Amino acid sequence: MANAITRVITWLNGERVGEDQFGNVYYQTRKTPATGRRRRWVIYSSGGDEASRVPPEFHAWLHYTSNDLPAKDHAKKYPWLRDHAPNLTGTAAAYRPPGHTLQGGKRDHATGDYEAWTPE
Numbered sequence: 001m002a003n004a005i006t007r008v009i010t011w012l013n014g015e016r017v018g019e020d021q022f023g024n025v026y027y028q029t030r031k032t033p034a035t036g037r038r039r040r041w042v043i044y045s046s047g048g049d050e051a052s053r054v055p056p057e058f059h060a061w062l063h064y065t066s067n068d069l070p071a072k073d074h075a076k077k078y079p080w081l082r083d084h085a086p087n088l089t090g091t092a093a094a095y096r097p098p099g100h101t102l103q104g105g106k107r108d109h110a111t112g113d114y115e116a117w118t119p120e
Contacts, residue, residue, distance in 0.1 A: 006043065010027055010041075010043065013029050013030060014027035014028070014029065014030070014041075015027060015028055015029070015030045017069055018058070018069050018070065018072070020054070020055050020058050020070075021055070021084075022045055022053060022055070022084075023045030023046070024042050024043065024044050024045050024053065024054065024058070025042070025043045025045075026040070026041070026042050026058060026061070026062070026069075027040070027041055027042070027043070028040045028041075037064065040061065040062050040064075041062070042054060042058070042062060050086060050087070052086045052087035053086050055070075055084040056084065057070035058070060
């Protein structure tokens with residue numbers, strides 16, 4: 001949730017340009033400054049400010065990789081595209097490979113194709 005100062009700056013200077021499927025709202029400054037680039041920012045819908053909750057197409061726009069805003073319908077452009085997933089590192093849903101201490105700590109035995117290095 002945006003703090004009060006961010007909301008005031010957004011109200012005074014911001015021009016709403018879009019919203020993603022997660023409810024995050026994207027803004028840019030109304031006037032082009034002397035630098036020639038409008039500032040761009042996002043106000044997250046809920047759940048705290050987590051940059052991994054920004055879909056790739058809006059990430060590209062936020063970082064000036066693309067000047068085109070994503071389509072309003074948020075439809076997948078290609079059949080091989082997956083739905084956006086946030087970074088789960090540090091959560092209970094994070095990936096833990098077999099043998100991880102939080103997964104029991106038991107690893108499969110080596111298959112025999114490994115040969116330890118020994119200095120000569």
